[in-house]
Amino acid sequence: MNKENGVLDIKKIKKISSLNIVWQWEVILLFIFITVVIINSNLSPYFLDYTNLMNTTFNFIEKAIIALPMVFVIICGDIDISVASIIALSSVFMGMASQAGVNTFGLVVIGLFSGSMAGFLNGFIITKLGIPAIAVTLGSMSLFRGITYVILGDKAYTKYPISFAYFGQGYIGNTMIPFELVLFFILAIIFGIILHKTTIGRKVFAIGNNFTAARFSGIPVNRIRLIIFTVTGLCSGLASILLTSRIGSTRPNIASGWELEIITTVVLGGVAITGGKGNIIGVIISIFIIGYLKFGMGLINIPGKVMTIIIGLLLILAIMLPQLIERLKPKNSFGKVKK
Amino acid sequence: MRDLFRKREFNLFIFILFIILGVSLRTPSFLYVNNFVDIFNDTAILSMVAIGQLMIIVTGGIDLSVGSSIALSGMSVALLNQYHPGIPIFMIIFISIAIGLLLGSINGLLVSQAKIPPIITTLGTMSIYRGLVFVLCKGTWVSAHEMTEAFRGFPRSSFLGISSLISISILIVILFFIFLNLTRTGREIYGVGSNKIASQYVGINLKKIQYIVFTLCGGITGLAGFLWVARYAAAQSETAIGFEFQTIAACVIGGVSITGGSGTISGVVLGAFFMGIVYNALTMINVSPFWQMAIQGFIILFAIIINTVIDKRNQQLMLRKRSFNE
Numbered sequence: 001m002n003k004e005n006g007v008l009d010i011k012k013i014k015k016i017s018s019l020n021i022v023w024q025w026e027v028i029l030l031f032i033f034i035t036v037v038i039i040n041s042n043l044s045p046y047f048l049d050y051t052n053l054m055n056t057t058f059n060f061i062e063k064a065i066i067a068l069p070m071v072f073v074i075i076c077g078d079i080d081i082s083v084a085s086i087i088a089l090s091s092v093f094m095g096m097a098s099q100a101g102v103n104t105f106g107l108v109v110i111g112l113f114s115g116s117m118a119g120f121l122n123g124f125i126i127t128k129l130g131i132p133a134i135a136v137t138l139g140s141m142s143l144f145r146g147i148t149y150v151i152l153g154d155k156a157y158t159k160y161p162i163s164f165a166y167f168g169q170g171y172i173g174n175t176m177i178p179f180e181l182v183l184f185f186i187l188a189i190i191f192g193i194i195l196h197k198t199t200i201g202r203k204v205f206a207i208g209n210n211f212t213a214a215r216f217s218g219i220p221v222n223r224i225r226l227i228i229f230t231v232t233g234l235c236s237g238l239a240s241i242l243l244t245s246r247i248g249s250t251r252p253n254i255a256s257g258w259e260l261e262i263i264t265t266v267v268l269g270g271v272a273i274t275g276g277k278g279n280i281i282g283v284i285i286s287i288f289i290i291g292y293l294k295f296g297m298g299l300i301n302i303p304g305k306v307m308t309i310i311i312g313l314l315l316i317l318a319i320m321l322p323q324l325i326e327r328l329k330p331k332n333s334f335g336k337v338k339k
Numbered sequence: 340m341r342d343l344f345r346k347r348e349f350n351l352f353i354f355i356l357f358i359i360l361g362v363s364l365r366t367p368s369f370l371y372v373n374n375f376v377d378i379f380n381d382t383a384i385l386s387m388v389a390i391g392q393l394m395i396i397v398t399g400g401i402d403l404s405v406g407s408s409i410a411l412s413g414m415s416v417a418l419l420n421q422y423h424p425g426i427p428i429f430m431i432i433f434i435s436i437a438i439g440l441l442l443g444s445i446n447g448l449l450v451s452q453a454k455i456p457p458i459i460t461t462l463g464t465m466s467i468y469r470g471l472v473f474v475l476c477k478g479t480w481v482s483a484h485e486m487t488e489a490f491r492g493f494p495r496s497s498f499l500g501i502s503s504l505i506s507i508s509i510l511i512v513i514l515f516f517i518f519l520n521l522t523r524t525g526r527e528i529y530g531v532g533s534n535k536i537a538s539q540y541v542g543i544n545l546k547k548i549q550y551i552v553f554t555l556c557g558g559i560t561g562l563a564g565f566l567w568v569a570r571y572a573a574a575q576s577e578t579a580i581g582f583e584f585q586t587i588a589a590c591v592i593g594g595v596s597i598t599g600g601s602g603t604i605s606g607v608v609l610g611a612f613f614m615g616i617v618y619n620a621l622t623m624i625n626v627s628p629f630w631q632m633a634i635q636g637f638i639i640l641f642a643i644i645i646n647t648v649i650d651k652r653n654q655q656l657m658l659r660k661r662s663f664n665e
Contacts, residue, residue, distance in 0.1 A: 079458075125640070129647050134401070135597045138587055139639030146633025153629045260403075260462055273456045303478070305576060309470030316463040319455045 025270035028321065029285040036289055040296030047296055054176045058168070058246060060291035061180040062087075062239040062255075063262050064284075068191040069232040070266050071283050075195075075208045076225055077275025078126070078133035083236045084258035085144035086118045088250075090240035092148045095157025095250040104164045111241040112234060118144055119233015126229065127222035133229075141259070148252040157250040168246025180242050187235075192280040200224070208275030264311065265290055268318050290314075347594040347646065348606045355613050362620040369623045376502075380494075382615030383508035384563050384570070386608045388582070389589040390515050391556030393607045396590055397532040398552050399599030400457030404446060405560050406582035407468035410574075412438040412564030414472045417481040417490075417574035424487045431490065435565035436558050442468060443557010447550035457553075465583070473576045483572035494570040504566060511559065516604045528552060532599035588635065589614055592642040614638075 040047040047053075066083050073080050093114040094107045102110070118140070125136050170179040195201040206214040207221050215221045244250055267273055268290065269283030290311060297307050363370045388405055395402045416435045419426060442464070449460040483491060494504040501509075519525040530538040531548045539545055568574040593610025595602030617638060621631060 125644065129644060131643055131647050132597045135591050135643050136640065138584060138591065139636050139643065141636065142584070142588070142632050143636025143640060146631070146636050149629040149631075150627075150633050153627070260465070264462060264466075267459055267462075273459055303473065305470050305473035305478075307470075308466040309474070312463040312466030312470065315466075316449060316455065316460065319459055319463075320449075320453050323454065 025322065026279060026282045026285060029268075029270065029282055029289065032318075033285055033289045033292075036293050036296065040292065040299070043296065044299040046299055051176055052295075053292075054178060054181070056295040057178055057181045057291065059295070060287060061178070061184050062243045062246075063258055063265065064184050064287040064291075065180075065187060065239045065242070066232070066235050066258075067262050067265050067269075067283055067287060068187055068280070069228065069235045070262055071191070071269070071271055071278055071280060072195065072204055072228045073133070073232055074263075074266055074271050074273060075204050075275055075278045076228060077208045077211065078225065078229075079263065079273075080119075080122065080133060080137045080229065080232050081259045081263070082118070082122060082137040082141040082144055083232060083262060084255045085141045085148075086115050086233055086236035087240040087243060087255040087258065088148045088252060089118055089144040090115045090237045091244045091250040091254055092151050092157070092252070094241070094244055095160075096151070098160050098164070099157060104161050107161070107164055108167075108241055111244070112237045115237015115240060116230050116234040119236065120226070120230045122233065123226040123229025127226045145252070145256075148254075152250070152252045158248065160244070160248055164245050165248065166245070168242045168244070180246075183242075188280060188284055195278075195280055204228070205276060208272075208277070210276075261290075261311075264315050268315055347649065348603065348609060350645075350649065351593065351606065351609050351613065351642075355609065355616060358613075358616055358620060362623060366623045369620065374619065374623075376505075378612070378615045378619045379505050380502060380570075381619065382611045383504045384566055385585060385589055385614065386611035387508045387511045387559055388556075388563050389586045389593075389607045389611050390511065390604060391559040392583075392586040393590050393593075393595055393602050393604065394515075394519070394528055394552040395457065395556055396587070396595050396597060397528055397599055397602050398548060399532050399535065400450065400549070400552070401461065401587065401597075402446065402553065402556055403458065403461040403583045404442070404465040404468055405556065405586055406579040407465045407472070408439055408442040408557060408560040409564040409567055409582060410472045410576070410578040410580070411442060411468045411475070412561040413568035413578055414475050414481070414564075414574045414576075416565050417486065417568045418475060420487055420490045421481055421485045428489045428493055432562065432565055436561040439561015439564060440554055440558040443560065444550070444554040446557065447553030450553060451546040451549040457549075469576070469580075472578070476574070476576055478576060481568075481574040486569070486572060490569055491572045492569075494566055504570060507562070507566070511562075512604060512608055519604060524548070524551065529600065532601070534600075585614070585635075588639050591639055594646055610642075 037048075066087075070080065070083070090111045094111045097110050098107055122133075122137055122140050125131060125140075126133050167179065171177060172179055172182055195204065203214070203219045203224055206217070206219055207224065211221065240255075243255060247254075265286050266278075266283055269279070269286035271278030271283065293310070293314070294307055297310065302310075359369070368374065388409070392402055392405060412435050415438050416431050419434065420431060446457075446460055446464055449455050449464070450457050453460075455463075494502060496503050498506050517525075519528065527538070527543045527548055528551075530541070530543050531545055535545065564579075567579060571578075589610040590602065590607055591597060591610070592613055593602070593606035593608070595607060595610075614635070617634065618631060621634065622628070626634075
């Protein structure tokens with residue numbers, strides 16, 4: 001982020017950036033979030049209800065859990081469009097195992113394992129052969145989803161152990177806080193610390209900013225990317241456990257179209273699709289913006305297809321906004337200093 | 340360099356011949372002329388739209404909104420046909436292309452003027468256009484009996500013994516072959532894709548090129564929208580859903596570099612044809628349709644891996660040759 005300012009006087013830079021804090025992406029997102037909440041609570045009296053607000057998180061937390069590793073993937077300059085298919089694949093494997101009488105613990109292990117193996121396969125092809133991630137995950141997206149169709153056809157798995165339902169439907173103790181939501185926040189903290197406070201995180205940014213330079217500075221570029229893709233698979237497996245447990249059945253078309261929603265969320269959260277720039281906090285706010293926006297629209301009976309128009313517009317406008325701001329921003333004495 | 344490209348398409352061609360041979364050994368009826376006409380009919384729309392996708396991928400972009408703009412332009416003309424059956428078919432085609440051009444130029448403007456990366460722009464417009472289809476039709480279908488005979492019959496109407504669906508797609512292939520290979524703008528498209536910065540130094544207008552490719556791709560999807568709706572005699576909000584991935588797959592199989600700069604029309608057409616042959620062959624040898632998607636995914640992965648391996652080997656050969664000469 002500071003690569004352009006490196007040579008300039010640090011103190012002056014700090015002064016400018018504190019003035020510009022209003023223009024920071026996360027602050028803008030927070031404004032959007034507050035706007036969404038205000039509009040929604042004015043439109044429907046049922047919006048600002050504790051139980052409702054908690055329960056509606058069930059609808060987007062599974063996507064949010066994949067959005068976290070997706071931040072790493074996109075910051076690295078890659079993309080993974082096979083995540084929704086990995087959900088389906090893991091879900092089918094869990095369904096098969098459950099049909100065979102495997103217990104809840106076994107199902108969780110199978111879900112996580114099959115997810116991470118699928119992610120590993122992506123990462124392996126991408127890094128070993130040097131093929132762009134979008135091409136590889138495009139293929140594996142069809143392949144994984146296709147395998148679920150081969151196994152399931154037009155049938156569905158519906159037999160799951162009762163204790164398995166806790167992951168997707170359970171609450172923490174007697175509170176109304178869903179287990180999924182707590183799990184998400186724990187993961188978000190872990191991912192946030194790794195991205196922003198460890199050398200691994202710095203390396204991820206370095207890879208995204210300049211792949212070749214990162215490699216020449218001794219960063220094990222391909223190993224890190226392989227790990228990131230495997231973790232993305234692992235988190236997709238986890239999301240698959242939550243989703244399967246929540247809806248209690250597996251069909252081949254489970255979670256279809258999620259990959260694009262997840263990427264939308266991440267990009268709206270301020271992660272540059274070209275890599276090298278991004279922030280976990282922004283993505284978390286963006287997850288809740290989209291989640292509560294959809295919930296609010298649902299309350300006033302807007303059909304799902306119309307919601308997609310609004311989400312699409314939001315995505316495009318949100319990306320255009322920084323450029324508009326850039327034009328409105330007062331010019332400083334350095335001429336061209338970007339954050 | 341030219342040899343290298345030729346080699347890639349040639350490989351794909353040989354591979355297609357092998358598949359044809361293999362399948363026809365098992366099911367001789369695969370080789371019937373009628374069956375090939377079917378395959379051509381099935382791949383006509385795919386190869387047209389894949390050419391639009393090719394131009395965008397060559398400039399280093401991607402268009403995820405093609406499926407949605409096919410649905411939107413198709414739905415618009417289907418509704419037009421339903422409520423105003425008097426409008427002549429050529430007017431309908433014209434309107435359909437115009438709608439496609441408009442949708443494409445919105446993408447083009449967002450990419451070139453607002454500088455939003457193509458993948459995000461088209462991700463956004465994909466949802467917007469798809470949503471608009473739903474708003475237009477209010478969730479209902481326009482089905483066969485609500486369309487006029489001329490509308491439904493158009494793709495099947497034959498001209499010199501070939502269905503107009505096939506002849507239109509051949510026309511598109513030839514037009515764009517000329518455009519990409521023999522015109523200045525066409526060459527500039529490749530220039531932008533090979534090296535964005537260098538191309539601007541030699542005076543290529545990047546914004547103009549980006550705008551042109553997205554608009555032209557939009558125009559093709561507009562035409563494809565009409566053909567799609569007329570051919571399947573149904574327009575609904577799920578029309579051509581996921582089609583964007585098929586067009587990208589045809590490009591990838593045809594050897595188009597996903598990072599931009601290289602890719603040929605012949606490769607893409609072969610890629611689309613290859614996908615058509617595989618689907619057709621699967622049905623011919625009685626493989627359950629549930630296998631289609633898995634096989635499609637496997638083929639995409641296989642094709643890109645083979646392409647990359649061949650590329651690497653060729654590069655090594657070239658390096659070796661150069662060191663010999665020195």
